Amino acid sequence: MVAETQIVDEETLDMSPLDEVIEQYRSQPGAVIPVLQKAQHIYGYLPPEVLQHISRGLRVPLSQIYGVATFYAQFYLQRRGRHTVRVCDGTACHVRGAGKIITALERDLGIAAGETTPDYRITLEVVYCLGSCGLAPVVVIDDQVVGRLVPEKALELLRELP
Numbered sequence: 001m002v003a004e005t006q007i008v009d010e011e012t013l014d015m016s017p018l019d020e021v022i023e024q025y026r027s028q029p030g031a032v033i034p035v036l037q038k039a040q041h042i043y044g045y046l047p048p049e050v051l052q053h054i055s056r057g058l059r060v061p062l063s064q065i066y067g068v069a070t071f072y073a074q075f076y077l078q079r080r081g082r083h084t085v086r087v088c089d090g091t092a093c094h095v096r097g098a099g100k101i102i103t104a105l106e107r108d109l110g111i112a113a114g115e116t117t118p119d120y121r122i123t124l125e126v127v128y129c130l131g132s133c134g135l136a137p138v139v140v141i142d143d144q145v146v147g148r149l150v151p152e153k154a155l156e157l158l159r160e161l162p
């Protein structure tokens with residue numbers, strides 16, 4: 001079911017904005033990373049069709065494109081949720097109950113950390129220290145940092161997301 005949705009989405013991708021980006025970078029050395037960044041900005045992630053299109057457009061072997069896309073953590077090869085929820089499980093957050101927050105969110109969303117809900121509403125991630133240890137335990141919902149969280153409050157915040 002999920003796979004079918006993704007395939008349909010990928011088949012209907014409009015490549016024209018990507019063509020403009022490729023055109024802009026075509027003759028420049030080191031174009032792969034900026035083109036991948038712009039492609040991800042356009043599509044939200046880097047599906048196989050986009051990587052193939054970039055490979056053809058820049059005349060760079062697909063294996064090389066995949067090599068770059070999988071090397072850098074900034075690139076996503078899987079479709080992501082509209083919202084990204086990052087729960088910190090670094091030392092300070094861990095000792096203040098981050099594990100309970102992660103378990104509560106996983107149970108409520110029906111996914112494991114690192115996964116996206118089937119309706120593509122939320123991607124749940126675990127990170128290790130966000131540099132706000134004084135606020136532990138910390139969760140970042142999209143770009144909003146929320147500190148001193150407890151599982152109940154975290155669940156409430158997620159339910160409020162559109």
Ligand code: FES
Pocket residue numbers: 088089090091092093094128129130131132133134136137138
């Ligand atoms: S350990 Fe969580 S913010 Fe530092």
